[in-house]
Amino acid sequence: MSGIRFDGVSVAYGGTTVLDRLDLTVEPGEVMALLGPSGSGKTTALRAVAGFVRPAAGRVLIGGRDVTALPPHKRGIGMVVQQYALFPHMRVEANVAFGLKAQKAPKAEIAGRVAEALEMTGMAAYAKRHPRELSGGQQQRVAIARALAIRPGVLLLDEPLSALDAQLRSGMLAELARLHRELPDVSILYVTHDQVEALTLADRIAVMDRARLQDCGAPQELYRAPRTEFTASFVGNANLLPVTVAEGGALFAGRPLVLDRGRAVPGSTATLCVRPHLLGLGDGPNALSGRIAEVQWRGSTHRLYVDVDGHRVKADLPELRETPALGDRVTLHFEPRDAVLLGAGVSDA
Secondary structure, three states: OOOEEEEEEEEEEOOEEEEEEEEEEEOOOOEEEEEOOOOOOHHHHHHHHHOOOOOOEEEEEEOOEEOOOOOHHHOOEEEEOOOOOOOOOOOHHHHHHHHHHHOOOOHHHHHHHHHHHHHHOOOHHHOOOOHHHOOHHHHHHHHHHHHHHOOOOEEEEEOOOOOOOHHHHHHHHHHHHHHHHHOOOOEEEEEEOOHHHHHHHOOEEEEEEOOEEEEEEOHHHHHHOOOOHHHHHHOOOOEEEEEEEEOOEEEEOOEEEEOOOOEOOOOOEEEEEEOHHHOEEOOOOOOEEEEEEEEEEOOOEEEEEEEEOOEEEEEEEEOOOOOOOOOOEEEEEOOHHHEEEEOOOOEOO
């Protein structure tokens, strides 16, 4: 059985709370990403599932079974960490077999399950090599194969791609997505601070900050309709602009803006969230005029930073043939449907 449930889980070190009353359920077969900055509590949550830390309060359940007091080797989990933790003196096949031997699996089964795990991760041809003879991406595949060989109901991934370069990371993301399709019954808890990894892999994202769960939802939901400023800024890039709510929209620096989403009491203050790639250059609805403060070329795109009445607004545009100079006056615009109002008094109605 798979599935993970945090039931009011708190963890403290030396009187400092590092995980505060976490309530969260990872459904069987689901990929849940724990996303947040360093020190947010995401790795502590994963370690509580693994059994490496004991909660000060609450329970951890795996497959409906309370495992809070069980040692790690009795929880039926597979785990992959940042630095892979492969045994350098063992060949690949021996590394993958290690967990099976620790579980005292029948010798007659071990070779077949090692071969199966290596085949699944594309490492069958490297079974006789030592870790030092492999690239970083190949070592990561071996670590994943070792975790899968025990056929876990739950797979824990702790920043598994952080040590890889950008090209390898992209390839491994695709491999992890493929593995998930081939293992539909395995629940995966994926810890990362990289929003691209979370958006690419996860069925749902749990956003963590300052030891607490701040938000949880499907990637598109959190990206397109964030509920808090923290979620808006951490799940993707965002312009967060202070506005005064008005009938049918808002006022930003005295400019009237028409909005389709979010309502609040007219005259109250709120925050307007607009994603940089949803801003266009030139006149249009909801125009924002200002002066170029910075231009960044990013290959296929240009990012413009525009000073609009003391507020720096960023826009991601398809590569411009002629880039504006610093100090040039430009106008940005966005559609009413492409902005979201955030704030304590804001509703979707």
